Amino acid sequence: MWDVELPSFDPAAAPGAPLALFTAWFAEAVAAGQVEPHTMSLATADEEGVPDVRTVMLHGADDSGWSFASHRGSRKGRQLAARPHAALGFYWPAQGRQVRVRGTVTAAPAADAQADLHARSTGALAAALTGRQSEVLGSPEELARASQDAWERARREPDAPVPSWTLYRLLPEEVEFFQGDARRRHVRLAYRRTTTGWTKELLWP
Ligand SMILES: Cc1cc2nc3c(=O)[nH]c(=O)nc-3n(C[C@H](O)[C@H](O)[C@H](O)COP(=O)(O)O)c2cc1C
Numbered sequence: 001m002w003d004v005e006l007p008s009f010d011p012a013a014a015p016g017a018p019l020a021l022f023t024a025w026f027a028e029a030v031a032a033g034q035v036e037p038h039t040m041s042l043a044t045a046d047e048e049g050v051p052d053v054r055t056v057m058l059h060g061a062d063d064s065g066w067s068f069a070s071h072r073g074s075r076k077g078r079q080l081a082a083r084p085h086a087a088l089g090f091y092w093p094a095q096g097r098q099v100r101v102r103g104t105v106t107a108a109p110a111a112d113a114q115a116d117l118h119a120r121s122t123g124a125l126a127a128a129l130t131g132r133q134s135e136v137l138g139s140p141e142e143l144a145r146a147s148q149d150a151w152e153r154a155r156r157e158p159d160a161p162v163p164s165w166t167l168y169r170l171l172p173e174e175v176e177f178f179q180g181d182a183r184r185r186h187v188r189l190a191y192r193r194t195t196t197g198w199t200k201e202l203l204w205p
Contacts, residue, residue, distance in 0.1 A: 002096040002180055007032075009179035011189040017198050018175035018191040022061055022099060025092075025177065034094040041089040042068060044079040052079060058088075059116060065169035066101055067108070069116060072166045074133040080105050086170055096180025103172040113167035118159050126154040128162040176203070 007028070015021050029037035038058040045051050054076065059067040066088055071077055080086065088101040107113075117128055129150035130143070137143055153160055172193065179187040186205035191198045 002093065002182070004094060004096070006096045006180055006182060009177075009187050009189075011177075011187055011200070011202060014177075014189055014200065016200075018101075018172065018177075019061060019063065021177060021189075022101075022175065025097060025099065026061070029092045029095060029097070032092075032094040034092045037090070037092055040068075042076065043087040043089070044076050045083050045085070046079050047082045049083075052076070058090075059167065064108075065103070065106075065171040067116075067167055067169045069113060069165060069167045071128070071131065071133040071164045072107075073164050076134075077164075077166060080168065088170060098176075098178040098180075100174075100176040100178075101170060101172050102174045103170045105168050105170050108167040108169055110163075113165050114161055116167050117162060117165050122151070122154045122158070125158065125160065125162070126151040128165045129153055129160060131162070131164060178205075 015024075026037060039055055040058055041053050042056045043051060043053045052075065056068045056070065056076075059069055061067070072081070084105045085103070086105045088099075090097075090099040092098070108116075117125060126147065127150070130147050131150075132146070172191075174190065174192050176188060176190045181187065184205070188203035188205055190201050190203050192201070
């Protein structure tokens with residue numbers, strides 16, 4: 001595991017709230033050459049409480065939460081509508097780091113979702129316009145036709161609205177930072193939200 005020199009992490013010097021540490025670690029992941037540090041696992045649960053997981057892109061992390069975007073009618077969208085709780089997992093092997101985030105998910109105002117989408121690439125808009133995410137696909141040709149139309153529309157109309165496109169914000173209740181250690185004395189620092197702020201605890205690895 002981790003055929004690289006791992007950074008040291010002093011949890012005693014960590015900030016009082018997790019967002020500042022996440023922002024610092026994210027910048028350090030980029031500086032360390034971590035490939036796609038903004039991809040993360042998004043875990044949800046269905047109506048019966050059965051878990052599910054997939055990869056999505058982080059669109060930002062600020063005081064309003066950790067944000068990601070998808071179709072409201074997708075499997076994850078339906079699960080989030082039934083149970084608005086989720087967990088995120090980041091793994092940055094370039095530094096032996098993991099970050100886990102758990103919390104409540106809300107949908108941002110529709111205008112924010114459209115603005116977020118229209119600030120992205122033509123391909124991102126075309127993919128969103130293609131729609132029908134998580135529905136059963138009859139054939140690859142059906143997708144090719146729909147995608148072709150979506151690309152043409154995205155090029156012609158860069159502000160085309162995609163009503164099902166939703167910007168979700170996860171407001172964390174818990175954020176855990178894991179720093180791998182060559183001697184397996186991994187450091188785990190867990191933040192938990194309280195009524196007055198955040199508590200910090202070390203966890204056994
Ligand atoms: C690297 C990567 C990034 C992805 N980013 C997103 C994303 O930001 N939003 C999204 O809806 N799907 C994204 N996907 C596709 C999802 O993993 C998933 O296939 C899709 O959202 C359907 O999931 P669902 O059926 O659970 O709703 C991404 C996949 C990969 C491999």
